[in-house]
Amino acid sequence: MQKKNTYPIYFALGALIIYTVLFVLPSIIGIGYSFTDWSSYSDELHFVGLKNFKTVLSADENYMKIIGNTLKFTLITTILKNLIGLILAVVMTKSIKFLNAHRGIMFMPNVLSTLIVGMIFKSILDPVHGLLNNMFRSVGLDMLAKKWLVSSELAFGSVMAVDIWRGVGYIMTILIAGILSISSDYYEASAIDGANGWQKFRYVTLPLLLPTIATTTVLNVIYGLKVFDMVYALTNGGPGKATTEVLYTAVFKRFGTGQYAVGTALSSVMFVIMLIIGGYMIHIMTKDEVVE
């Protein structure tokens, strides 16, 4: 049987062409445009060398803060989603009544549009009428009723908290699948050796779950670096000067003001970073499949 004839390559062409033209091509020509003065103000295009990258990396602009914010967001949400997700996964693999209903509910925030989650939490975190502050006041904890999204000290933490609320169910679901795939032989053997609950977790569950945790970490990092929806819906980069601004909201603002060259330079910086992280991700995601 001729593989070339039975499995003709033109079957894959549709996918390859659409993906190349609308996904890869913009990133490649985007790198080219980063070296020009492309903007909405002028039809002419001039080569300006590294000027846009100098702007992005210069100290007197806000971009270093924006890049810092993006990294901070990625780091903190990745750690907390993994940690809380792990606790949830361990609890949700114990004998619990209505187990599937609980799991289903915890996953639910993930299927809602981030834009809608943002709008819901804008109401809940409202300083005067919001559900959260009213709850604190009704139990006498008035000092905990804060200006969650409008004060510059708290806004970034609030955005991250809402993002964790939305994303943790997904991480939990993956980790549950990971825990369930651990053979019960290990637990029986450790029980014979007299291991208690904590020891079983520490010496059986955790080490065998590490590959799964590596995957959730990569997924969270990819998501965190690309985050846009949540920040856009909750604070749109504010309050004040770039308090919660991340890379993708900055790109959108440059797009809105017609500073295309800076926008595409920022996107290109992202592209190179994600190419490296993505390469690693593809490696761990496909290595078992090839063996099959």
Add this chain to the structure above:
Amino acid sequence: MKIKKTLQNIITNILAWIFSAICLIPLLLILFNSMKDKKAAAEMNLHLPNLPIQLQNYMVVIEKGKLAQSFLNSLLYSTGSVILCVLLASLAAYVLSRNQSKLNKFLYMYLVMGIALPINYVALTKVLMALHLNNTRIGIILLYTAMQLPFMTFLIHGFVAKIPTELDEAAVIDGCGPTRLFFTIILPLLKPAIATAVVLTFLNTWNEFVSPLYFLNSSDMWPMTLSVYNFFGMYFKDWNLVCADILLTSLPVILVYLLGQKYIVAGMTTGAVKG
């Protein structure tokens, strides 16, 4: 020992209820307030709506928020990209899995890399303008297809590997051509993977709003997510209406989730867990 076990059981059950409540309360808040009048909804609390339930909120929102139009837009974008993306992803996954030549392995990696890569929206305008796809419905459908092809190809690729190649060989000996082989023999066997891909593509497309934000200037082409956000900007004092709009926009997603939960969880954990 037994008391300790029971105690542990009670604690884990209570924990489960607390976590579920934290996830559910914001959604109940929307449900309750969408049925209140303007004054009661302004307080945004969890009290049950007073009778009579204000069902006319939904009517008002459908009319003022132009929900019929945006619902049809969302439906068009979702169905369009589901059909295109799932069909093209299955075709690509099939040949790239069956014939693992050096070139095909590279093409697969190249395609799947898109799961991680970011889109350069700014430069994308240039490409869309050159193709005359800027500010068009077909442009948005093609864009959603491009964005989701990498993951869907990855998802289906794993499934194709599990179908025995003896089937193909038998069919080829019987004189079956490549197109018929794929559509009459392979595709029916891929049903579980296809179902997962359909559900996930639908959800992703329904919830997405970044591409329309960049590329659709005219509001009569907006999907539901974008028009609910716009509505929120105009009527932010009428929380009853905003909640009704949020609820109607999320309803299709929640229905699909409840019906297709099995497929969603299967798809979202694919490749993440090594048994």
